[in-house]
Amino acid sequence: MANQRPCAPLLEVRDVRVAYGKAEVVHGISMDVRAGEFVVMLGRNGAGKSSLLHAISGLVPMRTGTVRFEGRDLGGARPRDIVKAGIIQVLEGHRVFHTLSVEDNLLIGTYAANSRGDRGKLGRIYELFPELAERRHQMASRLSGGQQQILAVGQGLIGDPKLLILDEPSGGLAPMVVDRILDVASDLCRSGMAILLVEQLVEKALRHAHYGYLVETGRVAAEAFVDELREGDLLQRVYLGGH
Numbered sequence: 001m002a003n004q005r006p007c008a009p010l011l012e013v014r015d016v017r018v019a020y021g022k023a024e025v026v027h028g029i030s031m032d033v034r035a036g037e038f039v040v041m042l043g044r045n046g047a048g049k050s051s052l053l054h055a056i057s058g059l060v061p062m063r064t065g066t067v068r069f070e071g072r073d074l075g076g077a078r079p080r081d082i083v084k085a086g087i088i089q090v091l092e093g094h095r096v097f098h099t100l101s102v103e104d105n106l107l108i109g110t111y112a113a114n115s116r117g118d119r120g121k122l123g124r125i126y127e128l129f130p131e132l133a134e135r136r137h138q139m140a141s142r143l144s145g146g147q148q149q150i151l152a153v154g155q156g157l158i159g160d161p162k163l164l165i166l167d168e169p170s171g172g173l174a175p176m177v178v179d180r181i182l183d184v185a186s187d188l189c190r191s192g193m194a195i196l197l198v199e200q201l202v203e204k205a206l207r208h209a210h211y212g213y214l215v216e217t218g219r220v221a222a223e224a225f226v227d228e229l230r231e232g233d234l235l236q237r238v239y240l241g242g243h
């Protein structure tokens, strides 16, 4: 993609603040994901990235600010309505149902979205992730950590999101797993799905994303196209705290 962001706004986050009790951890973040974009949010542990994602997905309340999706205000919407609007978040830490089979875990993803129990959608996920097809009848507990993470992504994708949010898919797993997930995410992005990624493996994230936001202690310290982010000393400043 040339250095021009697509015009059509998909997700518009404006001046969002998030607090846990009295402790505010997101201090007024504004950001966009445009149609067909792959956006990455980078920043040190504890910078507030997951809290912002959770506010977008309706999992934690916003103190102030607005989130609009396809022009619709999502303020106060329930998580399930946000999923139905087309935003699906794959939570940090491959949260799948250990006592269910791979296939049943995927089918649960269809219940979360608009397509209750639609088995027809399984085929597409198995095409994207043949490792899940091979293990479709295995209990999720028997999968490796990496396979569980892939299952969690499949569970999100089966709901046909317009925007897929990935919160640290690496999660301490083998770098190869992250490559698999980010490669699939890039392909989906090319076919029109927007991606919002939080990832600590900075190089890998920058290789796939078009545009990035650097978050420092609850604020956006910088935003730019990824090649610009790579060139300056911004990344170093955010991660190492230099000036």
Ligand SMILES: Nc1ncnc2c1ncn2[C@@H]1O[C@H](COP(=O)(O)OP(=O)(O)OP(=O)(O)O)[C@@H](O)[C@H]1O
Pocket (backbone or CB within 6 Å): 020, 025, 043, 044, 045, 046, 047, 048, 049, 050, 051, 052
């Ligand atoms: N449920 C919670 N209750 C209280 N404080 C929380 C809660 N969740 C996160 N925090 C705090 O909010 C701050 C921001 O955390 P958050 O997880 O949003 O950051 P992050 O940038 O996603 O970092 P990480 O990569 O470590 O998840 C941290 O100080 C964290 O301890």
